Amino acid sequence: xxxxxxxxxxxxxxxxxxxxxxxxxxxxxxxxxxxxxxxxxxxxxxxxxxxxxxxxxxxxxxxxxxxxxxxxxxxxxxxxxxxxxxxxxxxxxxxxxxxxxxxxxxxxxxxxxxxxxxxxxxxxxxxxxxxxxxxxxxxxxxxxxxxxxxxxxxxxxxxxxxxxxxxxxxxxxxxxxxxxxxxxxxxxxxxxxxxxxxxxxxxxxxxxxxxxxxxxxxxxxxxxxxxxxxxxxxxxxxxxxxxxxxxxxxxxxxxxxxxxxxxxxxxxxxxxxxxxxxxxxxxxxxxxxxx
Numbered sequence: 081x082x083x084x085x086x087x088x089x090x091x092x093x094x095x096x097x098x099x100x101x102x103x104x105x106x107x108x109x110x111x112x113x114x115x116x117x118x119x120x121x122x123x124x125x126x127x128x129x130x131x132x133x134x135x136x137x138x139x140x141x142x143x144x145x146x147x148x149x150x151x152x153x154x155x156x157x158x159x160x161x162x163x164x165x166x167x168x169x170x171x172x173x174x175x176x177x178x179x180x181x182x183x184x185x186x187x188x189x190x191x192x193x194x195x196x197x198x199x200x201x202x203x204x205x206x207x208x209x210x211x212x213x214x215x216x217x218x219x220x221x222x223x224x225x226x227x228x229x230x231x232x233x234x235x236x237x238x239x240x241x242x243x244x245x246x247x248x249x250x251x252x253x254x255x256x257x258x259x260x261x262x263x264x265x266x267x268x269x270x271x272x273x274x275x276x277x278x279x280x281x282x283x284x285x286x287x288x289x290x291x292x293x294x295x296x297x298x299x300x301x302x303x304x305x306x307x308x309x310x311x312x313x314x315x316x317x318x319x320x321x322x323x324x325x326x327x328x329x330x331x332x333x334x335x336x337x338x339x340x341x342x343x344x345x346x347x348x349x350x351x352x353x354x355x356x357x358x359x360x361x362x363x364x365x366x367x368x369x370x371x
């Protein structure tokens with residue numbers, strides 16, 4: 081709802097904001113007049129006239145464009161001086177997503193959100209829950225000789241994250257864990273001994289760290305999610321492959337939080353029941369390929 085302001089107050093607010101914008105842009109009456117194609121006397125009248133009259137829309141728009149603010153802000157229709165394009169740029173951005181174990185940007189986002197609950201839908205099994213052998217199998221083809229160094233740095237950062245007092249809630253597609261246990265798809269060729277050790281680690285971690293760490297499994301045939309991480313109320317990051325799409329505005333962060341919470345409500349296997357599910361997968365590895 082638009083707040084109704086007396087026309088004299090609006091005119092006064094316009095003059096005040098125009099003056100502030102000129103000061104912040106290190107502009108003066110002459111330079112602004114040249115920028116918008118009017119006489120200097122016109123700008124002088126805008127700044128000093130005591131009447132309740134406002135300039136026409138063309139002059140307001142030209143002043144706003146020249147000074148890098150929004151016309152709505154000059155007229156008192158919003159308290160945000162940014163233009164629509166600037167607001168969009170500040171609330172949604174693309175950040176490079178390297179194919180690497182240690183992602184400096186992800187670590188920075190975790191530090192920014194220290195103490196907040198972090199919600200995560202990973203693209204595969206979460207790196208922070210993997211064994212060293214699993215990480216080596218997955219990343220050596222891409223990182224080569226630097227794999228060991230990268231894993232060491234990753235382990236240090238994972239330790240920092242676990243000490244940051246942030247609760248982690250992870251939602252993973254049920255088929256992802258089943259494919260891992262069967263060594264299918266992305267996990268084709270993964271040796272059985274690595275799978276056993278990884279399942280043992282998942283059992284230990286999800287048992288010992290519950291409820292600070294909660295991992296639930298949802299059925300992707302009923303509900304779907306792209307890989308996403310929500311860092312408390314601060315930002316939400318959508319993984320699209322070569323880039324992260326980052327949202328910082330409250331409305332989108334809340335919408336994606338509701339999406340994540342819907343995955344948890346629809347979970348086929350809850351975080352409390354997950355260790356038993358993992359034990360069944362672990363036992364099936366001893367009896368044969370059928371799970």
